[in-house]
Amino acid sequence: MASIADIAAKLSEEHGLTKAQAKSAVEAVFRAVAEAAGAGEETSIPGFGKFKVKETAEREGRNPATGETVTIAAPKKVTFTPAKAMKDALNT
Numbered sequence: 001m002a003s004i005a006d007i008a009a010k011l012s013e014e015h016g017l018t019k020a021q022a023k024s025a026v027e028a029v030f031r032a033v034a035e036a037a038g039a040g041e042e043t044s045i046p047g048f049g050k051f052k053v054k055e056t057a058e059r060e061g062r063n064p065a066t067g068e069t070v071t072i073a074a075p076k077k078v079t080f081t082p083a084k085a086m087k088d089a090l091n092t
Contacts, residue, residue, distance in 0.1 A: 004030075037078045049082040 008023035017025070033051050036043045043051045058074040082090075 040076075045083075047083055047085040049080055049086055052079050052081065053077070054079045 004023060004026050005019075008019055008026045011017060011026065012019045012022040015022070033043045037051060037053050040053050042053070054077050056075055056077060059072050061070055061072045062068065063070055
């Protein structure tokens with residue numbers, strides 16, 4: 001599994017940045033994606049994929065301790081759809 005430090009190290013090597021500069025850049029990208037998601041916006045990175053906010057419906061569940069029926073609020077989730085180039089890279 002690649003961490004932010006791993007991604008930053010690769011970016012540092014390939015583009016002649018210090019590791020601190022590369023880490024800052026990687027964190028800025030992730031922060032921008034998170035802020036866009038928080039605002040309900042889609043983020044598209046060509047050749048990589050799209051991050052979208054998906055709203056799920058409210059549903060009923062059960063409290064396992066009491067068996068009581070409870071309403072579970074409608075949460076928002078971030079979904080990722082890989083671009084064709086990403087899918088092709090995975091399946092070659």
